[in-house]
Amino acid sequence: MTLADYAVKNENSRGRMYPDYANLIRSDFQRDRDRLIHSAAFRRLEGKTQVFAYHEGRNYRTRLTHSIEVAQITRTLCKNLNLNEELGEAIALAHDLGHAPFGHAGERGLNRCMKDYGGFDHNVNSLKIMTETENHYPGFNGLNLTWETLEGTVKHNGPVKKVTNAFLKDFNRKFPLDLKNYPSLEAQIASFADDIAYNNHDIDDGFRAGFFTIEQLCELAFVREIIDRFDSENPGRNNELRIYAVTRSLISAMVFDLLKTTRQNITELKIKTVDDVRKNTSFTANFSKEMHQQIYDLHQFLTRHFYTHSNIARMDMKSQKIVEDLFNAFMSDARLLPMELRPQIEKAEDESGKADCICTYIANMTDAFAVEEHQKLFNMSYRF
Numbered sequence: 001m002t003l004a005d006y007a008v009k010n011e012n013s014r015g016r017m018y019p020d021y022a023n024l025i026r027s028d029f030q031r032d033r034d035r036l037i038h039s040a041a042f043r044r045l046e047g048k049t050q051v052f053a054y055h056e057g058r059n060y061r062t063r064l065t066h067s068i069e070v071a072q073i074t075r076t077l078c079k080n081l082n083l084n085e086e087l088g089e090a091i092a093l094a095h096d097l098g099h100a101p102f103g104h105a106g107e108r109g110l111n112r113c114m115k116d117y118g119g120f121d122h123n124v125n126s127l128k129i130m131t132e133t134e135n136h137y138p139g140f141n142g143l144n145l146t147w148e149t150l151e152g153t154v155k156h157n158g159p160v161k162k163v164t165n166a167f168l169k170d171f172n173r174k175f176p177l178d179l180k181n182y183p184s185l186e187a188q189i190a191s192f193a194d195d196i197a198y199n200n201h202d203i204d205d206g207f208r209a210g211f212f213t214i215e216q217l218c219e220l221a222f223v224r225e226i227i228d229r230f231d232s233e234n235p236g237r238n239n240e241l242r243i244y245a246v247t248r249s250l251i252s253a254m255v256f257d258l259l260k261t262t263r264q265n266i267t268e269l270k271i272k273t274v275d276d277v278r279k280n281t282s283f284t285a286n287f288s289k290e291m292h293q294q295i296y297d298l299h300q301f302l303t304r305h306f307y308t309h310s311n312i313a314r315m316d317m318k319s320q321k322i323v324e325d326l327f328n329a330f331m332s333d334a335r336l337l338p339m340e341l342r343p344q345i346e347k348a349e350d351e352s353g354k355a356d357c358i359c360t361y362i363a364n365m366t367d368a369f370a371v372e373e374h375q376k377l378f379n380m381s382y383r384f
Helices: 028-037 040-047 063-080 085-094 103-113 122-133 147-154 166-174 185-208 221-233 239-268 274-279 289-307 310-332 339-347 351-363 367-378
Strands: none
Touching (some): 028 147, 040 063, 040 367, 063 085, 085 147, 103 310, 122 166, 166 351, 185 239, 185 274, 185 289, 239 289, 310 351
């Protein structure tokens, strides 16, 4: 496929931090994708919460399945816009690597614990995993990914106007990521694919959990239209097939709307090159105003019936407490940390460095491991 002029070309990559050999059968961005898939951090996503705790059953989404869905949607969108599918896929697979256990509840807990040390940002932790935590090579830390994958992952939600995180500041001095400008169109597409994936799989998961009915979901006029059409063409079908019809139709509607609006923006903004995309004053990729309204209405519905449900609220409360308890315990007595972390703690120059090491350790836990660590420390009847 011939890539558009505003797509990131393989041959124009800004390269890697450390010299690497050329591969005869895979592009640099394919190699990024493969390194991410083979990383321990990517495998850990299987044990990390999306909305439900990983062990809740019923085949609810995890961070891993969510990332796969985002990658699939990203590839479809990139292909239809003549963008670099391989780069888009790599960014999509990397975008949630740095999430804490227990989803947003865990992130809130870590951010609260780190308030005096620059806070916690899962995008920055993704960068740390890709460039420091994963150790696969003898000469350096990290996966040695391309500039484009690192930049797109850190900035897929937009420019970073104010850098407060010490790690990001230091890394950006060594390998500048052009933080104040917009990311590539491939990264922007991955961000919107994230929105498409989570909005629709949350409909599916929330319905199957019994938090709302199809009748309640039909309060949304655009959902009612889908259900009415499906029922007229397929009378007497069960609710499981009806909910699949809803998510299938909404994903298609969002994808086609994003493609149409993004193409219009490319034309109206006279986007010709990758630099035009980066230096634009807003996202080049986008939904239409009408689709933004539908997504807002859907999010409001899910907030009322799903995200703030008492079962979710109780799970979030316990999850946040587990994260905060672990952080506070380790900060008060670093001897409680695993022995392999002792050298890092000893090298920390101050409390901020110590807190950063502990935060990274907790952020990279799975839900189950965090629960087990909490039990070991705070349950007096737990085996010594």
